[in-house]
Amino acid sequence: MNPRLTFLGCGSMNEAILGGILAGGLAAGQVTATVRSAGRAEELRTTHGITVLAGSEDPDANRKAVAGADLVIVGVKPVQVADVLREVAADLPRGAVVLSVAAAVPLALMESLLPQDQPVIRAMPNTPSRLGRGVTSISAGRSAGPEAMDLARRVLSATGTVVEVPEEQVDAVSAVSGSGPAYAFYLAEAMARAGAELGLDPDLSALLARETVAGAGYMLAEPDADASSLRRGVTSPNGTTEAAIRTFDELNLPGIIETGARAAAARAQEITNQLTA
Numbered sequence: 001m002n003p004r005l006t007f008l009g010c011g012s013m014n015e016a017i018l019g020g021i022l023a024g025g026l027a028a029g030q031v032t033a034t035v036r037s038a039g040r041a042e043e044l045r046t047t048h049g050i051t052v053l054a055g056s057e058d059p060d061a062n063r064k065a066v067a068g069a070d071l072v073i074v075g076v077k078p079v080q081v082a083d084v085l086r087e088v089a090a091d092l093p094r095g096a097v098v099l100s101v102a103a104a105v106p107l108a109l110m111e112s113l114l115p116q117d118q119p120v121i122r123a124m125p126n127t128p129s130r131l132g133r134g135v136t137s138i139s140a141g142r143s144a145g146p147e148a149m150d151l152a153r154r155v156l157s158a159t160g161t162v163v164e165v166p167e168e169q170v171d172a173v174s175a176v177s178g179s180g181p182a183y184a185f186y187l188a189e190a191m192a193r194a195g196a197e198l199g200l201d202p203d204l205s206a207l208l209a210r211e212t213v214a215g216a217g218y219m220l221a222e223p224d225a226d227a228s229s230l231r232r233g234v235t236s237p238n239g240t241t242e243a244a245i246r247t248f249d250e251l252n253l254p255g256i257i258e259t260g261a262r263a264a265a266a267r268a269q270e271i272t273n274q275l276t277a
């Protein structure tokens with residue numbers, strides 16, 4: 001079966017998923033997306049050849065876009081999810097699976113806004129999905145049975161790895177892999193700055209940092225890769241890398257990263273509390 005997909009909202013995250021899915025072979029003719037602005041709609045049409053409706057031009061864009069959909073991927077900001085679901089609730093095909101990628105928006109909230117038996121799935125993807133190298137968690141809502149979960153897994157497999165987690169773990173997934181690409185880019189930025197401070201031309205240093213983080217990522221992507229043993233492979237006893245890692249440990253960089261991840265998860269909980277108050 002060639003599922004018909006609708007993306008409600010198509011910014012950074014949903015465009016990354018869209019890119020992965022189209023590269024995986026789904027025909028552009030199977031896909032409809034909605035956005036707010038006409039300019040963004042035109043950009044997406046030109047880039048991907050899909051049908052795009054803009055809310056600023058057609059107030060019924062979301063309602064029209066869900067007609068005939070098998071899978072509806074909701075990718076608006078968390079605070080907009082409830083309004084968008086309310087808007088499309090009456091137009092959703094009965095069996096259409098609604099999959100939300102929004103951080104912090106609980107299944108129960110989404111289910112309360114949709115018809116009783118509508119299958120709802122909460123997902124936490126990340127932007128490397130565009131290259132088929134993403135990792136996405138999925139959590140089933142009360143009416144999302146094996147068929148709905150299989151459809152989600154099948155469609156999302158084009159974007160990379162798909163794992164299933166209980167909903168209470170989604171904030172932790174978000175703190176590791178949802179936000180995680182930003183941590184890796186942040187590391188690349190810091191390495192580039194360090195190189196420039198050590199006297200390298202800033203552009204050269206940025207190139208070295210970028211290629212290094214990307215190259216290390218490729219090594220991590222090999223089957224059975226293990227971050228610790230790969231790190232040990234670079235760290236000669238009494239050598240230069242050991243001096244750097246010892247310094248990171250003395251400054252408790254792992255603890256700093258854990259504190260950052262805890263802040264991300266706590267922020268998700270705070271948003272959930274605001275949305276459900």
Ligand SMILES: NC(=O)C1=CN([C@@H]2O[C@H](COP(=O)(O)OP(=O)(O)OC[C@H]3O[C@@H](n4cnc5c(N)ncnc54)[C@H](OP(=O)(O)O)[C@@H]3O)[C@@H](O)[C@H]2O)C=CC1
Nearest residue numbers: 009010011012013035036037040075076077078101102103
């Ligand atoms: N960015 C990431 O790495 C990740 C994001 N997420 C989640 O993905 C969701 C989207 O985030 P992100 O892609 O970064 O955000 P963006 O702001 O990039 O995208 C939001 C999109 O929603 C569109 N939009 C706004 N209002 C409406 C509406 N009423 N109807 C239809 N479309 C609308 C916007 O259109 P326009 O462009 O015209 O304004 C835009 O295309 C969030 O809920 C976030 O938690 C989850 C994991 C990772």
Ligand SMILES: O=C(O)[C@@H]1CCC=N1
Nearest residue numbers: 102103174178179180
């Ligand atoms: O920053 C955010 O809120 C979203 C969710 C995970 C990654 N980006």
